[in-house]
Amino acid sequence: MDPNESDTDSGSKKKTSSSTLVTDRVEAKLPHFAASPIITISVGQEKATYRIHKDVLVVNSTFFAKMFVSGMIEAQTNEVYFPEDCPEVFEQFASWIYRPLEETRPYEYDDSIRTLKCWAFADKFGIPLWQDQLMKNIMEYWSNYRLSFHDISWVLNNVSNMTALYKLAVDQFAWELEIAPGRLEEAEPLLLMHDFPILRFICQLLSICNREDRMVPSPASRLGCKYHVHSEGTPCPVR
Numbered sequence: 581m582d583p584n585e586s587d588t589d590s591g592s593k594k595k596t597s598s599s600t601l602v603t604d605r606v607e608a609k610l611p612h613f614a615a616s617p618i619i620t621i622s623v624g625q626e627k628a629t630y631r632i633h634k635d636v637l638v639v640n641s642t643f644f645a646k647m648f649v650s651g652m653i654e655a656q657t658n659e660v661y662f663p664e665d666c667p668e669v670f671e672q673f674a675s676w677i678y679r680p681l682e683e684t685r686p687y688e689y690d691d692s693i694r695t696l697k698c699w700a701f702a703d704k705f706g707i708p709l710w711q712d713q714l715m716k717n718i719m720e721y722w723s724n725y726r727l728s729f730h731d732i733s734w735v736l737n738n739v740s741n742m743t744a745l746y747k748l749a750v751d752q753f754a755w756e757l758e759i760a761p762g763r764l765e766e767a768e769p770l771l772l773m774h775d776f777p778i779l780r781f782i783c784q785l786l787s788i789c790n791r792e793d794r795m796v797p798s799p800a801s802r803l804g805c806k807y808h809v810h811s812e813g814t815p816c817p818v819r
């Protein structure tokens with residue numbers, strides 16, 4: 581089963597599960613998860629192995645929920661293999677999934693790509709609560725520190741252009757160049773990417789330049805749910 585078929589890929593805009601519902605279900609079900617079957621999950625070419633309770637997977641991930649009700653072979657054997665995924669990221673997921681309501685590990689300067697990879701993983705596997713928690717950390721970091729074009733480059737090259745993370749990266753990139761045009765030369769390789777989202781970039785740049793006060797807050801510093809993936813109309817799980 582391909583995780584890219586997940587219903588909650590934010591790029592598809594089919595938000596079939598709200599983070600709030602996931603949270604409620606976690607609280608309701610976790611007391612009983614120990615009785616549920618253990619799923620053996622192998623990850624990457626090296627086949628790093630993880631063993632996680634089925635109920636915990638199903639509660640937190642729409643991808644796994646779909647897998648285990650579909651009658652696929654994995655649902656019968658309780659064994660799953662994801663050759664294309666990264667064990668380091670899965671390790672983060674395996675740690676998070678038993679404590680989804682606790683603080684997520686913050687965005688760290690020395691290992692910033694890890695947080696971005698976790699967000700992309702959560703998008704692929706339909707884990708909206710984790711996505712919004714990670715997004716909170718990403719936005720806090722990007723609003724407080726100078727933007728790393730290395731991070732932006734990773735997002736543009738590895739994340740669907742329909743996702744919230746991709747849109748934030750482009751918006752934040754335009755804002756950074758508007759307030760710090762001296763970084764233009766540093767940013768040139770990104771601007772020259774053949775599939776660079778030039779229309780969104782220009783629109784974002786114009787919206788900043790047209791502001792009379794010119795004191796436009798960075799996209800990452802804005803409150804609100806513009807870059808969250810939880811369903812509209814449900815309480816935000818990270819505020």
Ligand SMILES: [Zn+2]
Pocket residue numbers: 712804805808810815816817818
């Ligand atoms: Zn929100």
